[in-house]
Amino acid sequence: MKRIALALTALTAVTIAIAPASYAAPDFDELRQENLDKDAVNFDELRQENLEKDAVYDIQVKAINFDELRQENLDKDAVDFDELRQENLDKDAVYEVLAKGIDFDELRQENLDKDAVNFDELRQENLDKDAVYEVLAAVDFDELRQENLDKDAVDFDELRQENLDKDAVYEVLAAVDFDELRQENLDKDAVDFDELRRENLDKDAVA
Secondary structure, eight states, X not given: OHHHHHHHHHHXXXXXXXXXXGGSOOOHHHHHHHHHHHHOOOHHHHHHHHHHHHHHXXXXXXXXXXXXXXXXXXXXXOOOHHHHHHXXXXXXXXXXXXXXXXXXXXXXXXXXXXXXXXXXXXXXXXXXXXXXXXXXXXXXXXXXXXXXXXXXXXXXXXXXXXXXHHHHHHHHHHTSOHHHXXXXXXXXXXXXXXXXXXXXXXXXXXX
């Protein structure tokens, strides 16, 4: 184990001894100076740029006539009260023409005529309704009810007789021996295959 450790130590020492110059330790002072140069600010240049911006701003601001601009805005919002008053007078004139041309008494009378009630006609309609009511009153509802009851009346004796007749038919059917009847039907349909075969053979012999 010690031999392996000594061998590794010797190998490391040799490697360091023959390492190329490119793997030498960096010059941190030089590297720091480079970074400072990258971040360095040229205050004279920066000041000159700001002065030029201020010069442009002064030219733009001085070129604006704020009094003229204010006057333009006032002119846009200005109200011509004389013109507005004239418009209102014209509207009043139109209203007066329309108002004078309308006969409100006539219009009121027309509305009253529309709502007028012909009481004589209304009374007649009510009398006619009363006449219909009197006709209905002349109907003997008790008699009418009795007639309807008579129509729906059931003759239980007749109904009982019909049921008895049905029972009589049922008893007749019950007396039928369905097994015997079935056997008779089977006998009618029975086929004697020997006889049928003999008949076919005879037909073939003749042919």
